[in-house]
Amino acid sequence: MPPTPQAPDQNVPALVIVRHGQTEWSLAGRHTGRTDVPLTPAGEQQASTAGTLVQRVLAGRQPALVISSPRQRASRTAELAGFPPDLITEDAAEWDYGELEGLTSAEISWQWPDWSIWTGPVPGGEDAATVSSRLDRLLARASEPAGPVLIFSHGHASRCLTARWLAEPVTAGRHFRLDTGAVSALGYEHGRRVVLQWNLDKTISGLSG
Numbered sequence: 001m002p003p004t005p006q007a008p009d010q011n012v013p014a015l016v017i018v019r020h021g022q023t024e025w026s027l028a029g030r031h032t033g034r035t036d037v038p039l040t041p042a043g044e045q046q047a048s049t050a051g052t053l054v055q056r057v058l059a060g061r062q063p064a065l066v067i068s069s070p071r072q073r074a075s076r077t078a079e080l081a082g083f084p085p086d087l088i089t090e091d092a093a094e095w096d097y098g099e100l101e102g103l104t105s106a107e108i109s110w111q112w113p114d115w116s117i118w119t120g121p122v123p124g125g126e127d128a129a130t131v132s133s134r135l136d137r138l139l140a141r142a143s144e145p146a147g148p149v150l151i152f153s154h155g156h157a158s159r160c161l162t163a164r165w166l167a168e169p170v171t172a173g174r175h176f177r178l179d180t181g182a183v184s185a186l187g188y189e190h191g192r193r194v195v196l197q198w199n200l201d202k203t204i205s206g207l208s209g
Contacts, residue, residue, distance in 0.1 A: 012061065012147075012148060012187065013057060013058065013148050013185035013186065013187045013196055013197075014142075014143075014148060014149070014186055014187045014188065015142055015148070015149050015150075015151060015161075015165065015185070015186040015187070016054055016057055016058065016063070016148055016149070016150045016151070016183065016184070016185050016186075017151050017153060017158045017161065017162070017183070017184045017185075017186065018050050018054065018077060018078070018081065018150070018151070018152045018153070018181075018182070018183050018184075019153065019154060019155055019158050019178050019179070019180055019181060019182050020039070020043070020047070020069075020071075020073040020074045020076075020077040020152065020153070020154060020180065020181070021039045021040075021042070021043030021044060021045070021046035021047040021050070021073065021076075021077050021080075021180055021181045022039065022040050022042045022043035022046055022180040022181065023037045023038065023039055023040060023043055023073050023180075024037060024040060025037050025102070026043075026155070026180050027040065028104070029104045029105065029106075030102050030103065030104055031097040031100055031101060031102065031103055031104070031105075031108075031117075032073075032094065032097075032101070032102070032154075033093075033094045033095055033096045033097040033098075033101050033125065034071075034093075034094075034096060034101065035101060035102060036071050036072050036073075037072075037073060038072055038073065038076070039072075039073055039076055039077065039080075043073070043077075043180065043181065044076075044080055046077075046180055046181025046201075047076065047077040047078075047079075047080035047081050047181060048080050048081065049181065049201070049202045050077065050081045050181050050182075050183050051080065051081030051082040051083065052202075053183040053200050053201070053202070054081060054083065054150065054183055057183060057185050057197060057200070058148055061147070061148060062147075063083065063147065063148050063149060063150040064145035064146060064147030064148060064149060065086050065087065065142070065144075065145045065147075065149045065150070066078060066083045066084065066085050066086045066087070066149075066150045066151075066152070067085060067086070067087045067088075067089060067092055067138070067141070067142065067149065067150070067151045067152070068085035068087070068088050068089075068092060068151075068152040068153075069088070069089075069090075069092040069093045069094065069152065069153050069154060069157070070088050070089070070090060070093060071093060071094065071154070073154075074092070074152045074153060074154065075088060075152065077152050077181070078152040081152075083150055083152075085152065087141075089138070089141075090134070091134045091135065091137050091138040091141070092138055092151060092152070092153045092157065093153075093154070093157065094153070094154035094155070094156060094157045095117060095122075095125070095126055095131055095154075095156040095157060095160070096122075096125040096126040097117075097122060097125045098122050098123055098124030098125025098126070099123045099124040099125070100122060100123070100125065101125075116174070117156055118171045118173070118174045119171075128169065128170050128171055131157075131160055131170050132160070132164060132169065132170045135157070135160055135161050135164050135170065136164060138151070138161065139161070139164060139165065155178050155180075156173065158178055158184070159173030159174070159176045159178055160173040162176055162184070162186060162195065163176070165186050165193055166193055166194075166195070167193070176195075176198065176199075177199060178198075178199055179199055179201060181201060182199045182200060182201050183197075183200045183201075184197060184198045184199060184200065185197040185198075
């Protein structure tokens with residue numbers, strides 16, 4: 001008789017997601033997809049703080065796998081947090097903004113009033129279906145290890161990844177505000193996928209320094 005599958009442990013995060021630390025472009029509200037901008041000094045401090053938050057969320061456990069976007073703002077955040085990546089993949093990269101790269105939402109709205117990434121258009125970039133496909137691949141990869149998986153990614157990509165974890169379309173990511181350097185945890189409650197913790201930073205967690 002085959003063994004009975006064990007239910008997921010609802011006390012252990014399945015995925016811990018870290019948005020990269022602050023950059024000059026994120027500070028200015030510029031859409032940053034493929035442009036490889038570095039962290040600011042404040043972003044480096046956020047990355048170090050994120051490492052402490054990750055340790056608290058994991059409660060002494062070590063991640064079974066650490067994944068990062070190829071962009072230096074994500075991989076550097078991983079290194080400063082104390083979790084050098086095991087895997088670097090474009091599947092964890094930010095939404096490709098195409099011709100809108102480097103523009104703010106206000107600048108984009110001059111041409112398309114009420115524009116948002118969730119409704120488009122995104123000329124020369126990725127549509128929601130393309131983003132959804134690669135994030136589904138990322139979730140499939142993250143489900144392979146037996147233990148928590150740590151992912152260093154970006155603002156919109158992390159929000160979309162959370163939506164797909166919940167079996168929602170990526171556009172549902174519009175409901176999840178996410179700040180630079182923040183840590184979030186996804187897992188299970190009664191066998192169902194849920195958000196365990198969201199947008200944690202040093203202020204929320206009572207950290208100092």
